[in-house]
Amino acid sequence: MTDDQPAPPADLPTHVDLAQDFADSGVAEVLADLDRELVGLAPVKARIRETAALLLVDRARRRLGLATETPTLHMSFTGNPGTGKTTVALKMAALLHRLGYVRKGHLVTVTRDDLVGQYIGHTAPKTKEVLKKAMGGVLFIDEAYYLYRAENERDYGQEAIEILLQVMENNRDDLVVILAGYADRMDRFFASNPGFRSRIAHHIEFPDYSDGELLHISEGMLSRQNYTLDDAARAAMAQYIAARRGQPHFANARSIRNALDRARLRQANRLFGEAKGPLDAAALSTLTEPDIRASRVFAGGLDVDRASRQAAAE
Amino acid sequence: MKMTQGQFSFLPDLSDDDIRVQAQYAIDKGWAVSVEHTDDPHPRNTYWEMWGHPMFDNPDAAAVVFEVNECRKLYGGQYIRVIAFDASPGWESIRMAMIVNRPAVEPGFRLVRQEGEGRSVRYTIESYAMREPEGARYP
Ligand SMILES: Nc1ncnc2c1ncn2[C@@H]1O[C@H](COP(=O)(O)OP(=O)(O)OP(=O)(O)O)[C@@H](O)[C@H]1O
Ligand SMILES: [Mg+2]
Numbered sequence: 508m509t510d511d512q513p514a515p516p517a518d519l520p521t522h523v524d525l526a527q528d529f530a531d532s533g534v535a536e537v538l539a540d541l542d543r544e545l546v547g548l549a550p551v552k553a554r555i556r557e558t559a560a561l562l563l564v565d566r567a568r569r570r571l572g573l574a575t576e577t578p579t580l581h582m583s584f585t586g587n588p589g590t591g592k593t594t595v596a597l598k599m600a601a602l603l604h605r606l607g608y609v610r611k612g613h614l615v616t617v618t619r620d621d622l623v624g625q626y627i628g629h630t631a632p633k634t635k636e637v638l639k640k641a642m643g644g645v646l647f648i649d650e651a652y653y654l655y656r657a658e659n660e661r662d663y664g665q666e667a668i669e670i671l672l673q674v675m676e677n678n679r680d681d682l683v684v685i686l687a688g689y690a691d692r693m694d695r696f697f698a699s700n701p702g703f704r705s706r707i708a709h710h711i712e713f714p715d716y717s718d719g720e721l722l723h724i725s726e727g728m729l730s731r732q733n734y735t736l737d738d739a740a741r742a743a744m745a746q747y748i749a750a751r752r753g754q755p756h757f758a759n760a761r762s763i764r765n766a767l768d769r770a771r772l773r774q775a776n777r778l779f780g781e782a783k784g785p786l787d788a789a790a791l792s793t794l795t796e797p798d799i800r801a802s803r804v805f806a807g808g809l810d811v812d813r814a815s816r817q818a819a820a821e
Numbered sequence: 822m823k824m825t826q827g828q829f830s831f832l833p834d835l836s837d838d839d840i841r842v843q844a845q846y847a848i849d850k851g852w853a854v855s856v857e858h859t860d861d862p863h864p865r866n867t868y869w870e871m872w873g874h875p876m877f878d879n880p881d882a883a884a885v886v887f888e889v890n891e892c893r894k895l896y897g898g899q900y901i902r903v904i905a906f907d908a909s910p911g912w913e914s915i916r917m918a919m920i921v922n923r924p925a926v927e928p929g930f931r932l933v934r935q936e937g938e939g940r941s942v943r944y945t946i947e948s949y950a951m952r953e954p955e956g957a958r959y960p
Contacts (some may be wrong), residue, residue: 561949611880643881
């Protein structure tokens with residue numbers, strides 16, 4: 508790095524204008540996008556603002572010759588499925604790019620299978636390929652704890668971990684790594700892999716969405732596709748959310764997205780079945796109560812359904 | 822004797838950052854960048870050993886510098902070069918080539934005179950290093 512540089516050159520600025528830096532960097536737009544596109548997530552948004560401020564100040568300090576090292580930017584995102592981790596990672600990549608901490612700003616999303624090989628000698632090239640692809644941007648490792656299998660010390664995941672740790676340390680200027688997964692399993696992963704813990708500077712937790720937030724999210728998803736819920740459908744959706752939460756495989760906003768996809772399917776079917784004459788735009792874009800109510804969630808959920816079908820078959 | 826081949830070889834050796842900037846130029850042009858090494862410095866030795874595959878899908882040239890450094894770990898005592906191949910029709914050829922690593926000592930080339938029929942003489946050059954077998958040419 509630049510530690511061994513002689514005295515700072517005389518042309519270093521003596522002042523910085525943080526407000527001007529902020530405006531020039533384009534960070535404000537990314538933060539505004541984040542606020543607009545993502546419902547709720549107040550603690551996450553606050554942490555991202557703090558991180559942006561920290562990086563802006565760090566950049567200013569380096570410009571004045573007060574700091575030389577690239578700060579550690581590797582992060583962990585913990586939270587349940589469908590809480591927006593991948594979506595926020597995209598925004599984070601854009602933010603780091605605007606601030607000049609990564610040169611390209613792309614996001615490469617991988618899981619264990621992309622990094623770990625099937626036989627001896629397969630893992631290192633695989634991991635390195637992924638790392639090279641992510642250089643200049645952000646590497647997002649979903650469910651990172653699958654890299655580590657405590658019960659098998661010869662697991663090839665260990666090799667991937669070692670290469671990752673090395674590159675996270677030696678190539679800090681070249682890429683930022685975000686590890687994501689469920690909070691409890693990530694905690695255990697960090698406990699058994701202190702190397703990762705010490706290389707990660709920012710831990711961001713993603714809370715589950717409240718019922719109200721999920722309803723708000725569903726309306727946002729629909730309006731982006733030019734659909735709306737009528738009043739009865741909105742009430743049904745609110746009940747749907749409350750019921751769905753208690754059933755297995757609940758995945759926050761992703762469950763909502765899937766539910767809405769199915770509701771649109773039912774609406775299309777209904778329109779086909781009912782329509783006698785020409786349909787206007789309102790009819791084509793309104794989801795009604797039956798489109799929501801027909802869901803199996805109201806009958807106790809997928810599993811109940813499957814169980815009763817099994818019982819009938821026996 | 823400092824061997825000069827390809828681009829920039831009359832300049833001081835390229836730093837990693839210099840390599841990155843040049844390789845980024847090639848990537849931005851859509852050329853495939855690869856790393857190669859050899860311990861046979863003869864100018865007519867065009868086919869060097871490939872270090873891994875050519876890189877097609879790495880948007881950032883830090884990936885190239887990464888591979889150069891990986892190659893240095895094993896072949897730091899040899900010549901290493903970075904080349905950029907342009908696959909577009911009509912070119913299908915190398916657009917850039919630069920030496921990014923060289924042996925600590927380069928003994929240079931000797932001139933060989935071979936006496937032919939009559940008073941004719943054929944001239945050729947041979948690297949002093951080539952008197953040693955492969956792998957033992959640069960200490
Ligand atoms: N706050 C939000 N506002 C609007 N849409 C959201 C919000 N959070 C998530 N979504 C949407 O929900 C879906 C799932 O989000 P995302 O993939 O980011 O979750 P995740 O935490 O990465 O899930 P997983 O851990 O299962 O990969 C996406 O379609 C995303 O657009
Ligand atoms: Mg995800």
